[in-house]
Amino acid sequence: MSTENVLKTIANDKVDYVDIRFTDPRGKLQHVTVMADQVDVDFVEEGFMFDGSSIAGWKSIEASDMKLVMDTESCYIDPFYAEKTLCVHCSVVEPDTNEPYERDPRGTAEKAEAYLKSSGIGDTAFFGPEAEFFLFDNVRFSTSINKVSYEVDALDASWNTDSDYDVGNTGHRPGVKGGYFPVNPIDDGQDIRSEMLSTMKRLGMKVDKHHHEVASCQHELGLIFDSLTRQGDELQKYKYVIHNVAQAYGKSATFMPKPIAGDNGTGMHCNMSIWKDGQPVFAGDKYSDLSDQALWYIGGILKHAKSLNAFTNPSTNSYKRLIPGFEAPVLRAYSARNRSGCVRIPWTESPKAKRVEARFPDPSANPYLCFSALLMAGLDGIKNKIDPGEAMDKNLYDLPAEELSGIPTVCGSLREALDELQRDTDYLLAGNVFTSDQIEGYIELKMEEIEAYEHTPHPMEFALYYSC
Secondary structure, three states: OOHHHHHHHHHHOOOOEEEEEEEOOOOOEEEEEEEHHHOOHHHHHHOEEEEHHHOOOOOOHHHOEEEEEEOHHHOEEOOOOOOOEEEEEEEEEOOOOOOEOOOOHHHHHHHHHHHHHHHOOOOEEEEEEEEEEEEEOEEEEEEEOOEEEEEEEOOOOHHHOOOOOOOOOOOOOOOOOOOOOOOOOOOOOHHHHHHHHHHHHHOOOOEEEEEEOOOOOEEEEEEOOEEHHHHHHHHHHHHHHHHHHHHHOOOEEEOOOOOOOOOOOOOEEEEEEEEEOOEEOOEOOOHHHEOHHHHHHHHHHHHOHHHHHHHHOOOOOHHHHOOOOOOOOOEEEEEEOOOOEEEEEOOOOOHHHOOEEEOOOOOOOOHHHHHHHHHHHHHHHHHOOOOOOOOOOOOHHHOOHHHHOOOOEOOOOHHHHHHHHHHOOHHHHHHHOOOHHHHHHHHHHHHHHHHHHHOOOOHHHHHHHOOO
16 A cells, blocks of 8 residues: 555545554564544655664663654554554664664565575565464462462363353363364354454455364464565554454463463474466476475574574473474474475475465564565575485474484474574575664663573472482
């Protein structure tokens, strides 16, 4: 939508407010709301000044002036506000030069797309994320000086088969690892997922399906693939809609990778493909009908998997999901159709649908940084013709210990991932897509989370050690 059409939409739809949205380094959507009558041609073209020192991981107070530049193609009417509000996603620029701010995640995504074009390998990178989530009815937690605890509960949770309710207990619930794909009444989330998906469709999002996931209280909606930056915007909208529809139902949605122990965690499988001149670059006559470029792309992903973890699995909680036994892709291997490795090649008859799927990312990731890092790793694989090795067409979960020991793994902790990122940055710095300052700032931000986590006693430690 052009600037002219944005202004027409404001006038014709009697829009009261314009919500200016951007994403911080951690991946959280932020916003500032202005009166619609303040938005004119100059406002759209010149941008909106704000204080960047209020955003963790960005500028300090002495150099905090920053500018938000609207992407007019990203506009949509918010479905949750009482007053009619037009929302628009923004990138961040330096106010004196109008150059992209190097720590802006959305700006990084735009630079990654530009780098792809300049490489000659392709002109469009498509991403199709599969972001899972949990729905709970009650969430409580404490991190005070003398109490560290959490409790989640849901009417349809597997652990409530013996709960006593005033209205009675119907008993229809999916068991542990039993949520894939029973119909109602075992699947209690049909209506809320349908409303989430319908809301997304009304916003103009490309969606296709929804279903209960494997774990108790776990769900997934389907986003159809789109270009890198655009899909980053769409995933932010996806999470926003899910959070707010859940809130309207009196429920709480979380994209935390592992909110409950003993059941499957939440992933965000990322389907990726590159196109050039209207043709799929990944289609060919090699393994699983892939091209050399696709195999080298996989090689880049596998080679850089551990440093990628810093962006694809950026929470301490991520590594409670990446453990064997819960369908977690911890082994750095690839195959066709096999879901037990880090990278899968989904089966398809159409060359246009040929893609590779990274299975280790999770939805705690900042989508712009996650997608950009994956693309840069894959492009590094293509540029350097990195051989991914032989495919492993067997169930990696059932391999004997001696065979497992020879297969490399992803990281086991966020601290390890950040250490790997410090050692392996060259592929990210290519084309100035990521910058050293940005990566250093990101590591510093994440180290704050690690230290908070590592310095806090855990309830399990009381169970193990209190009586020592």
